[in-house]
Amino acid sequence: MKKRSTILSLVLAAALVFCMSVSVFAEEIVDPATVDTSSVQSYKTLKNNEVSCETFAMDLYRQAKEGKYDLVDTATLKGWLDKKEKMVVIDTMPAGWYVNQHIPTALNSVVGGGPENGPKFLFQGGEKEALDKLIKANCSKKVKKYYNKKTKKWQTKKIKGAKTKTVKVLDKNAKIVVYCGFTKCQRSHQGAMYLVKKGFKNVYRYPGGISGWKDAGYSIVKE
Numbered sequence: 001m002k003k004r005s006t007i008l009s010l011v012l013a014a015a016l017v018f019c020m021s022v023s024v025f026a027e028e029i030v031d032p033a034t035v036d037t038s039s040v041q042s043y044k045t046l047k048n049n050e051v052s053c054e055t056f057a058m059d060l061y062r063q064a065k066e067g068k069y070d071l072v073d074t075a076t077l078k079g080w081l082d083k084k085e086k087m088v089v090i091d092t093m094p095a096g097w098y099v100n101q102h103i104p105t106a107l108n109s110v111v112g113g114g115p116e117n118g119p120k121f122l123f124q125g126g127e128k129e130a131l132d133k134l135i136k137a138n139c140s141k142k143v144k145k146y147y148n149k150k151t152k153k154w155q156t157k158k159i160k161g162a163k164t165k166t167v168k169v170l171d172k173n174a175k176i177v178v179y180c181g182f183t184k185c186q187r188s189h190q191g192a193m194y195l196v197k198k199g200f201k202n203v204y205r206y207p208g209g210i211s212g213w214k215d216a217g218y219s220i221v222k223e
Helices: 002-020 050-067 074-082 095-100 127-138 187-197 209-215
Strands: 088-091 140-148 153-155 164-170 176-179 203-206
Touching (some): 074 209, 176 187
Antiparallel strands (some): 140 164
8 A cells, every 4th residue: 555655646746747847758749638548648748737647647657557666756766876775777768868868877778669669668679688687787696505415405594514605696676776768758667567577576667767867957977
């Protein structure tokens, strides 16, 4: 219940910001009456009224519910970075965008090849494998294992006097934050949802993305 309330609060906050400003990435203005609310309106900025704000908020809420991940707002993410909390921040934008501007400490793993792939920015060939590789390299932890002579198997439960070895395993409790270009971009949704399906339990989507970060006046990194 607490998690659901947190998600809803963040959705409403994002909707308020959306209704106060028009995204620089928007391609088209449409009448809310013509909007199919059963699908995500990724390439359209709705007219500035309460109906469009509600439509936008419900879309974001449904995405978070579908993906089973949590949402994090700009100020909270900034606080985590300032405190140097242990986490992996993933920028899902194309490499050219990432090189030009990304959030400090963020790593790049592209999700979706562009608008031609439809409003959900579905994974393209090789992108899941690239994300898996990035996660394996940055979300692993060292675990000590003990050799059980009876079962002839290695186990994590301590055995006094047993032969030991240290191995790297995926840390499914690692904090992971995924973002893309702006609130209506679906790359971060697909990325976060995929990681949850892979068994990670501490996945956050930062819906404001690099646009929200810059609008808040926070510094970006260029490479």
